[in-house]
Amino acid sequence: MKPKFALTLSFDGISLLHRAAGGWRLVGEVALDGPDLGAALAGLREKALKLEPGGITTKLVIPNEQIRYDTIERVPTDEIERDIMVRAALDGATPYPLDALAYDTTVEGGRLHIAVVARETLAEAEAFAVEHRFDPVSFVAIPGEHAFTGEPFFGPTEHARSLSGVDRVEADGIAVVVIGPAKIPGVAAEPEPVQVPPPAPEPPP
Incomplete structure (x- = not known):
């Protein structure tokens, strides 16, 4: 199986992405220095369940640092x-x-x-995702400018063994690419910015 979501971890914040045709769509982002990280992550999970009511499985995107x-x-x-x-x-x-x-x-x-990557780094990321009920099943990275073709795959999580219906976690051949925001049922999309036309030039005296 391939997870339906990707949880990207960084020192700046956390993003949840949803698998879609042609790439991944952004469900939401959470800052690490926010007033209530747990509540913010719970909100992300609620949005994810609107997209996939049958349940959430994620691959954890380890930061390149x-x-x-x-x-x-x-x-x-x-x-x-x-x-x-x-x-x-x-x-x-x-x-x-x-x-x-x-x-x-x-x-x-x-x-x-x-x-x-160090296995202790993977274990810490897994523990964090399990604590916040994102059901992590694998570890990956986004190489970006680094010399690596495709998506680095560091294997399944220990947690994957405890999930029903997860017999074998498959790697994606292509690294995560965000193609836009997710359209979440029941959640209004952010309005597009209004383009204000420039004022008409003053008539000559």
């Missing part, structure tokens, strides 16, 4: 050799031992690109 991107120039054709090379490149490159890291790779132009 928490991810290390690397590139290996020579790409082995053998998958086992490739994994050995990746692990060798990561060994000692972070403060964490290899078994405390999660990573994904992609190949482009004869180069092997790596995205790696």
Whole structure:
């Protein structure tokens, strides 16, 4: 299965996105320094349930500040050799031992690109999403300007095992792209800004 929502986490705030044709639509945003973060997140969840009354599942988008991107120039054709090379490149490159890291790779132009994140970062993100009832099922990233083709996929959450109907979480081949606001049933859309025409020029004396 693929989750119907994406919860993007950053040091500035949190956004909830809804899967749509051609990309993802913004359900809402919450600032971390708001007066009541819990209530604001509950409001986001209520909007999500209007879009998907059958329930919410999310993939957690980890901020790039928490991810290390690397590139290996020579790409082995053998998958086992490739994994050995990746692990060798990561060994000692972070403060964490290899078994405390999660990573994904992609190949482009004869180069092997790596995205790696600490498992404790994933665990913290999962605990936060579970606490606020967003039912997280997987971890991903949006590489942006970093050298990585597609969407880095760091695997399923522990929480996914407890959810009925979630046997296998599939990765998306394309990274999250926001294409506009979500149209939420029963919630009025924000009005379009009114374009005020410029005043007519003064007639000559």
